[in-house]
Amino acid sequence: MKVIVVGGGAAGMSAASRVRKLLPQSEIKVFEESSYVSYAPCGIPYYVEDLVNDINALVTYTPEFFKKERNIDVHIKTKVTKVNLSAKELTTVSDEGEKTESFDYIVLSTGAIPFVPDKRWLEANHVYALRHLEDGYTLKNDLKNLQNVAVIGGGYVGVEMAEALSKIGKKVTVFEMRRLMPNLDPEYSQIIKQEMEKRSIKVIEGFTVKAVENSGEKVRIVGDTEQPLFDAAVLGLGVRPNVELARSMGLKLGETGAIWVDDRMRTSEPSVYAAGDNVEVNDLVIKGRKRYAPFAPEANKEGYIAGSNIGNQNITFPGSAGSAITKFYDLEIGVVGITEDEAKKYGIEAFPVKIKHNAKASYYPPQEEVYLKIVFDKKRRVPLGGQVVGKNVWGRLAYLSLAIENGITVDRMFFSGVPYAPPFAPVWDSLIVASRIFYERV
Numbered sequence: 001m002k003v004i005v006v007g008g009g010a011a012g013m014s015a016a017s018r019v020r021k022l023l024p025q026s027e028i029k030v031f032e033e034s035s036y037v038s039y040a041p042c043g044i045p046y047y048v049e050d051l052v053n054d055i056n057a058l059v060t061y062t063p064e065f066f067k068k069e070r071n072i073d074v075h076i077k078t079k080v081t082k083v084n085l086s087a088k089e090l091t092t093v094s095d096e097g098e099k100t101e102s103f104d105y106i107v108l109s110t111g112a113i114p115f116v117p118d119k120r121w122l123e124a125n126h127v128y129a130l131r132h133l134e135d136g137y138t139l140k141n142d143l144k145n146l147q148n149v150a151v152i153g154g155g156y157v158g159v160e161m162a163e164a165l166s167k168i169g170k171k172v173t174v175f176e177m178r179r180l181m182p183n184l185d186p187e188y189s190q191i192i193k194q195e196m197e198k199r200s201i202k203v204i205e206g207f208t209v210k211a212v213e214n215s216g217e218k219v220r221i222v223g224d225t226e227q228p229l230f231d232a233a234v235l236g237l238g239v240r241p242n243v244e245l246a247r248s249m250g251l252k253l254g255e256t257g258a259i260w261v262d263d264r265m266r267t268s269e270p271s272v273y274a275a276g277d278n279v280e281v282n283d284l285v286i287k288g289r290k291r292y293a294p295f296a297p298e299a300n301k302e303g304y305i306a307g308s309n310i311g312n313q314n315i316t317f318p319g320s321a322g323s324a325i326t327k328f329y330d331l332e333i334g335v336v337g338i339t340e341d342e343a344k345k346y347g348i349e350a351f352p353v354k355i356k357h358n359a360k361a362s363y364y365p366p367q368e369e370v371y372l373k374i375v376f377d378k379k380r381r382v383p384l385g386g387q388v389v390g391k392n393v394w395g396r397l398a399y400l401s402l403a404i405e406n407g408i409t410v411d412r413m414f415f416s417g418v419p420y421a422p423p424f425a426p427v428w429d430s431l432i433v434a435s436r437i438f439y440e441r442v
């Protein structure tokens, strides 16, 4: 049995490791076009910030480790350019030229590509999009001589990069076409904006960037109003599934534009599995819908499932509710599930509960707050979505995610065992208070 893994990120290396464990006699090869496998792009902002000094700290295991400990052949700087499904052969290109490989199974784990509206933006000097560790390395190096930086896009990566750049003393301006973290309610988004302004970051919302180009050595941001020139621009405009190879293979793409897979992570072609930022999965909030969830925890688990099923297990991936978290300095920000507007779109009568509460016992210093919104389904009495902003967000978001994913009713949530001690939560935690509001009013 010969298994080829295309892409050595979180999904690919999880799949390869799982196949090795279950099929000790198999031959496993991983082809990765960048210089690293088993790496954490999520750490790039913290590397730029210098919280992490060595880029290699973002690499969990090296190719040598995979060979020695798991007998997996890793080929870095090698791109898979073509797959011939009927001949069960694929073509790789590296410095050594073009080669052909046979396979029994493929795992396509090609990840995502940063969204850039016009590829000419990236042709300009000092304009950066983040995908591979090399991108983080180049940015950090170049930044030594650059001071005035524009961040384009106010989503997760934009917020994290704004923090990183501000912490290393850059003058930062964030451009966002809607509002910061647009999947949050406007007033929560406003809290992030205020935090940014407190840190002397300029935030320009409602600004659609039409072009990014050079003006001499500087970077010009073109939009409806004239902007000063910048030394550099970092793009954080979201990602799109990397489906180029899948498309060329004739694999079915799904309703979100990502690769369609069944719940065993098998594509429309039986010998090809796919996992990670290139696939869509079941939406755990609106049944029957697919969700594009380009997050590291999903990628790892999907890779595990793909590898397990190639290894003759029969396990399924339930799907995702899109639980995601980030922070800006001390302000933690989490979202999961759907918004009130989305609920309306699906014909669901939503009952939103929005509260501002103490993040821990009111007497326990320093006084910190948490803003919590839960969107409930009025008829089914279950949570559909949540937004958590402030302090101690991770635990609350994890609880809410589990409740949403599993259809836990509000009646059960109200009386659930949320732990309490003064440094962590008030005795009536925000999650319980929000559930109680629904319980008493509906």
Ligand SMILES: Cc1cc2nc3c(=O)[nH]c(=O)nc-3n(C[C@H](O)[C@H](O)[C@H](O)COP(=O)(O)OP(=O)(O)OC[C@H]3O[C@@H](n4cnc5c(N)ncnc54)[C@H](O)[C@@H]3O)c2cc1C
Pocket: 006, 007, 008, 009, 010, 011, 012, 031, 032, 033, 034, 040, 041, 042, 043, 044, 045, 078, 079, 080, 081, 109, 110, 111, 112, 130, 131, 157, 242, 245, 275, 276, 277, 278, 294, 295, 296, 297, 299, 325
């Ligand atoms: C700056 C940044 C911050 C992030 N922060 C978070 C976070 O805080 N939390 C979170 O959950 N997620 C975060 N993410 C997203 C997370 O990194 C991804 O969800 C995760 O890496 C997906 O894993 P993957 O294996 O699907 O894709 P990737 O890790 O992208 O790996 C795919 C690999 O495939 C390779 N490849 C593609 N095509 C080919 C080909 N034809 N031949 C050979 N190789 C190929 C690519 O080079 C790439 O290395 C962040 C991403 C970035 C960029």
